[in-house]
Amino acid sequence: QGDYIFYTDWAWTSFVVFSISQSTMLVVGAIYYMLFTGVPGTATYYATIMTIYTWVAKGAWFALGYPYDFVVVPVWIPSAMLLDLAYWATRRNKHAAILIGGVLVGMSLPLFNMINLLLVADPLEMAFKYPRPTLPPYMTPIEPQVGKFY
Secondary structure (H helix, E strand, O other): OOOOHHHHHHHHHHHHHHHHHHHHHHHHHHHHHHHHHOOOOHHHHHHHHHHHHHHHHHHHHHHOOOOHHHOOOOOOHHHHHHHHHHHHHOOOOHHHHHHHHHHHHHHHHHHHHHHHHHOOOOHHHHHHHOOOOOOOHHHOOOOOOOOOOO
């Protein structure tokens, strides 16, 4: 009935794709920032910015009438703190910072997000609570009559 059933169908795939993309987003952004500024603690700063940005997006979608759970804010900050810790611990070796920090983020971020996603309201229940809005007649797509020569 509603679009939220999409998440139920694709939950595991979505989780894997988002885990990879969010880990990469955090590590690449933070490592780039750390290597060029040399300031420890920058991954946490970067993760905080992304978290606040996602809160704003969540608020915007909520204001549009979507349920509060429609946008799930990823748990970036604890993984970013681990990344900063790795950077601090491997100050002499930037490659070790990237390798060890990247592994820590890659392993911890999916874990934190799995816990986060378990707390989300059941998408199937949401699908029936928030049915897909019906389109006005002028927006209703007309099926193309392709290949019907009879």
